[in-house]
Amino acid sequence: MCARSVNHADADIFGSKIMGMNRHRGGLFDRGRGGDTADLREHNLALVLRYLRDNGPSSRAQIAASSSLGLSTLTGMIGELKTLDLVNEGLAGTQPRLGRPTHAVSLSGDAWVVAGLRVDVDGVQAKTATVGGDHLGSYADRADLRGGDPTPAIRMLRAAIDWIVESIDPHRRLTAITISVPGTLSPCGDSVARAESLGWSDVDLMTCVREQLQAGGCDGAIVEFARDSAVAVLGLARGELRDRIGDRTALYFGGERTVVGAILLAGEPLSSGPSGEADFARIPVQAPGREAQRLGDVIDLSALLTTSGVMAPDDAAELVDRFPREALSAFVAALSEGQEGAIAVLTGAMGAVGQAIEAAAAVLGGELVVLDGYLGVLGSLVEPPFDAAVEVIALGSHPSRVVDGAVYAARDARLAQPSRIRD
Incomplete structure (x- = not known):
């Protein structure tokens, strides 16, 4: 594939803020x-x-x-x-053989607890750990949260916070909590501006979280909300891909139903936001003999199932919405059976991903691309073609990757404000 030129419209997808930070990275x-x-x-x-x-x-x-x-x-x-x-x-x-003994300073934080929560269409998950990084406990409450009414999710979120508070030993104290959500956040970051999978628009979650923490005597804890893609890539950078990512500029293409994006600069995430930063789904791609389309329209899991003839449109939309992992399994099964329609659609879709990688790497100076979620599974079957000098890592889907990343995000939030930890 020939390298694709990048115009100003492409640059607008990623946001001038990110481009500026990429040019002026500090130590x-x-x-x-x-x-x-x-x-x-x-x-x-x-x-x-x-x-x-x-x-x-x-x-x-x-x-x-x-x-x-x-x-x-x-x-x-x-x-x-x-x-x-x-x-x-x-x-x-x-220790050296001669001279004074050498001392080492290490991160401790055993007295302080951080928590990560994941809210999505299938319910609420939570994990706790010490600031020093020791895992403490896990929690899951499954339910179908689609339909647009946030009341059930808020009720489950309150219950998860109660579990967090009650599970902490008396000699420890909750000091930070990060809650991941699908979709986009408000500019101030305290409400969900839009979450299509949940059917939400302008949903305030901060109020219920603060009320529940105050009721549990933990009102001094830092509370932050984050996009699921941002915490997923943070979890990879702090965890399983730490050595491979390092300080490189990494571009994250993930998601369970459609592509979501995030960017790592020197190991720190810059997530998609209201301004369209890292909105990789909007990258224009073009198949031979066809008009340009957005990547999200081409690679959406429902579109793959429908275009390939594996499922009818309504059935595909319902299955992807409720059970995205089962929907992915249905598409992979069609590939395993040698269905020509599925093979052709996947080949074209990976070609589109290759074009998107070219564009994103050219604009952002990406050195590493991570394919996660359903794209990671499909990318391990058919590698996206591209000419950019970047390394591509295709990962299998992992159900706890987002909530693990939320724990790392909560720890980072606490480490950024150490002197106020006893407030």
Whole structure:
């Protein structure tokens, strides 16, 4: 496939904000400008914690060498983080034969709990962990939440928060919670602007979450909402693909029913939003002899089932809406049986994905592409053709990937505001 030129319309899909950040990526310990002394200290405390999160137990000299912080300043910060029960310091595992013994600083946080929740058409999931990264517990409440009425989901969300609060040991405290939702969030991030799979529009979830946390005595916890695609790619960057992603610019194509997108810059996610950032479904693609279409219209799981003749349109829409994994299995079964219609449709769909990869990599400077969800399964069967110099990883679908990512997001939110952890 020939490399595809990218015009201004393509660039608008990804948003000028992301393009600007991609051109001006800062180092890990860049301080930025503005703010008072307290803000700067909070910023530097957070950077020390992120360094330990990403690099594991490290000496003070190693931390200082990767920052603009002097050893005396760093010593005071480590003392403060010890007081907050966020780090430990002890003898390093490997010691020099001569001279003073070497000490290592490590992320602790055993006294502090973070939680991740996933709200989707099939119910509510939750997981808890310590800030240090130790898994504590899991929860799931299954129900069909389609239909546009958010009341059942809000009721289940309250029950999940009650479980989180009640499951925490008395010597621990809930300090941050991230809730992932499908669709787009409001500009201020406290409500669901639109979620087509749920039939929601302008649904306020923050009020019920705050009320339930206050009732459980955890009203000081940080609460954030995030798109499911953003937390999914964060979970991959912090977990199973950590070594492969590293600091590279990664483009995430995922979803269970249709394609959703997210971007990682230096290991940090920039998710799709109201401005259309990383809205990969809108990338224009073109099959030979046909008019240009949006990627989402070509690669939508219902469209694959219908166009291939595997299922009638109404049956495909119903199955994909309620049971996307079963719908994917039906399409894969048709491929396994050698149905020519399914094979031809998948080949064309992967060609469209290849065009989208070309466009996204050209605009964003992508070095790695992750295909997840149903695209990961299909991409492992037929590799999308493209000429861009990027690595493509096709992953099998994993039911807990989103809620795991929400836990990582909650931990990151807490590490960004360490001095306020006792508030």
